Amino acid sequence: MQFAGSHILSVNQFERVDVERIFAVADRMEPSARRRRVTKVLDGAILRSMFFEPSTRTRVSFGSAFNLLGGEVRETTGFENSAIAKGESLYDTARVLSGYSDVIAMRHPASGSVGEFAAASRVPVLKGGDGSNEHPSQALLDLYTIKSELAERGAGLDKLRIAMVGDLRHGRTVHSLCKLLCLFDRVQVVLISPEALSMPGEIVEALRSAGHTVLESDELEANIAHVDIVYSTRIQEERFNTQEEADLYRGRFRLNQSVYTRNCEPNTVIMHPLPRDSRDSARELDDDLNDNPNLAIFRQTDNGVLVRMALFALVLDVVDQVDDYARDVNWYTAGRF
Numbered sequence: 001m002q003f004a005g006s007h008i009l010s011v012n013q014f015e016r017v018d019v020e021r022i023f024a025v026a027d028r029m030e031p032s033a034r035r036r037r038v039t040k041v042l043d044g045a046i047l048r049s050m051f052f053e054p055s056t057r058t059r060v061s062f063g064s065a066f067n068l069l070g071g072e073v074r075e076t077t078g079f080e081n082s083a084i085a086k087g088e089s090l091y092d093t094a095r096v097l098s099g100y101s102d103v104i105a106m107r108h109p110a111s112g113s114v115g116e117f118a119a120a121s122r123v124p125v126l127k128g129g130d131g132s133n134e135h136p137s138q139a140l141l142d143l144y145t146i147k148s149e150l151a152e153r154g155a156g157l158d159k160l161r162i163a164m165v166g167d168l169r170h171g172r173t174v175h176s177l178c179k180l181l182c183l184f185d186r187v188q189v190v191l192i193s194p195e196a197l198s199m200p201g202e203i204v205e206a207l208r209s210a211g212h213t214v215l216e217s218d219e220l221e222a223n224i225a226h227v228d229i230v231y232s233t234r235i236q237e238e239r240f241n242t243q244e245e246a247d248l249y250r251g252r253f254r255l256n257q258s259v260y261t262r263n264c265e266p267n268t269v270i271m272h273p274l275p276r277d278s279r280d281s282a283r284e285l286d287d288d289l290n291d292n293p294n295l296a297i298f299r300q301t302d303n304g305v306l307v308r309m310a311l312f313a314l315v316l317d318v319v320d321q322v323d324d325y326a327r328d329v330n331w332y333t334a335g336r337f
Contacts, residue, residue: 003314007118008126011136011176016183023144025310025319026303032068032326033305035333039326040070041318048101049075051128052082052108053238057274057301058128058138062105065308069318070325074101094120103316109238124315126308132170132239138273139176141307145300146229149269155228157181163190163224165253166233166284168199173273174233178203182210190223191216194249197235220253221263229269230255232284234277250277256286270295302337 001018014022031037047066051059063073079085084093090113098104098121106114107128118125129135147157160181164174168191178199181187189207191199195218207214217223224230235250255270274297276285289295313319 004317026306029309041325042069042071045071045102050106061304091120098122135172141304158185161188161227162229168193169197170236170239187212
């Protein structure tokens, strides 16, 4: 695809070569993201960050990625802090704010809303999630993490074995990740969820049409024994009609050190898009996994900055200028990475 000036709204935009391009650029961002170098390639550029749903990692990661390229960030969080609360349309909001910005990162609770906004925007829009639909940058950072973790054992994304666990019906991260996996070869996918929270049928069919092996089950321990990755998700309680309905499924699939040791291969990588639900009634990833070296959840969040830096550099067409505006950092950074 042509990245310069493009919106990033769906993983369906990408061919395999595009994903590999993003990952190659992400690798080049490592000195800045790891605080060894600082670049001012986007000095004077403005990111408008618009998050109409709660967010910690995605919102701050987008902002940090832009700052690390030398740009400035202006944030709007919550409907109450926007003229949308006064009845302004997404079209009008997009026309106005794209005049104040060079690029926009946006999250909205309604499926399709970010695409509607982007259609009226005069600058590139990067989706940070829209309801239970898609989360393309999360899927990219997840796949980048999988690639990095498997590379340490001499493996690649082809022939990947992955189990996805939890609320697969509402989980936009797993929806986007499955679509990306369709670009690779001979992947084995195990989908573990209650029947009512199973992966949407069209995504399962897309995986099978890509030639992948797909197993659907509601049993955790029997199905995580022979996988490279266990990708756990929380119950998306905000997508349910009532709290009581969400509570029916909370804590259904709990992975702790005992379950891991009893069932998983010694080097199976544990992933989660976060936030993990650490309340006693949930604990889909128990705290006793924190010292497990195969717990990759915080490497995922670090990689999110790399991938989002790459996306900004690509859509603003500065990839080949990053080093021209870079210098070594002059503050203390030891021990962070």
